[in-house]
Amino acid sequence: MTTHETAHAPVIAQITRAQDATAAVRRDLTDCWAAVVNAGGAVIPMDCPLPPVTPSMVEPAVERIARGLSPQRSRLLLATVDGALAGWLLLRREPHPLVAHCGVVNHVQTHVRFRGLGIGAALMRGVTGIAREEMGLERLQLTARAGLGLEDFYRRAGWSEVGRWPGALRVAPGDDRDEILMSLAL
Template sequence: MSLTFVRDPQMTPELREEFFRLWFDVSQAGGAVGFMPPVTEGQIRPAARERADSVAAGAVRMLAGYEDGRLAATAFLRPNDDYKSAHWSTVILVMVDPALQGGGRGRRLIEEVVAMARDAGLEALHLEVRGGTGTERFYEGAGFKEAGRLPGALRFGDDYRDNIQMWLPLA
């Protein structure tokens, strides 16, 4: 099966719960999406509520990927408020259900994020990657280039990780 994408879906109570569940599952599986496993529902739920509220308010754009009728992947575009950087957005919370990884869904998700950004008239995309996970190679395969690195900028308890800045011109 393959993903079917919906741009800017209506943030219904059902989608909020599916999004929370996806974020929890990805985090529990070790995905670099803001938390380090093991996680609890109590850690993820407030963050998921805040992100869903920002989508509902139109402050952040959501790309939802569905498979077999359920949310299986997400990515978000966070626009910049400053007029000097309004021509690009930051990609956040790129997630694919851990049970579905390895079948090209992540690549399709990124391709759709890029298409969504181009359709919105954006000129570039930025994203941040947690060092030590190898995910920068995935994004490099999609055309992103490392634009900078903040050594030890991310802290998870006693674990410090680099914050890797990546950039993709869309022109």
């Protein structure tokens, strides 16, 4: 695990290998993910039901992410405050040679106990430097759920909206949301 820290900001660390995603780290990720989903967050794992969820329901997704970690292909970025997990995200390199210069940011989360403290902004600053300087990526992409103000958050971090899939996400019967496609040149 390597650490990047700036004054007056949370500590941003990255995990690049499966064996470094300890049981304690995995448990913290699982607990954070369940809390974020249950608070209305837009990061529901693919194989999970709609909220409410329990940590055990999220655990298989965390295990898959941890098993897939690799310095050149997939990294976890963790934000901690006083040693507690405050947020995290996943950075992945696209595997196909045509898009190997691009990365994908997934599962951007701030634990509900740490919202409003700049955790998400710190993670977004950290991911751009790591993507460019350590992984040699030239562009990042992510998707966000409309209706939560996420596109404004990402715009403030320098991202641009490049498209939408209208009504692609069904949050509940009668509540379809656009999936917003966003991009950042590094």
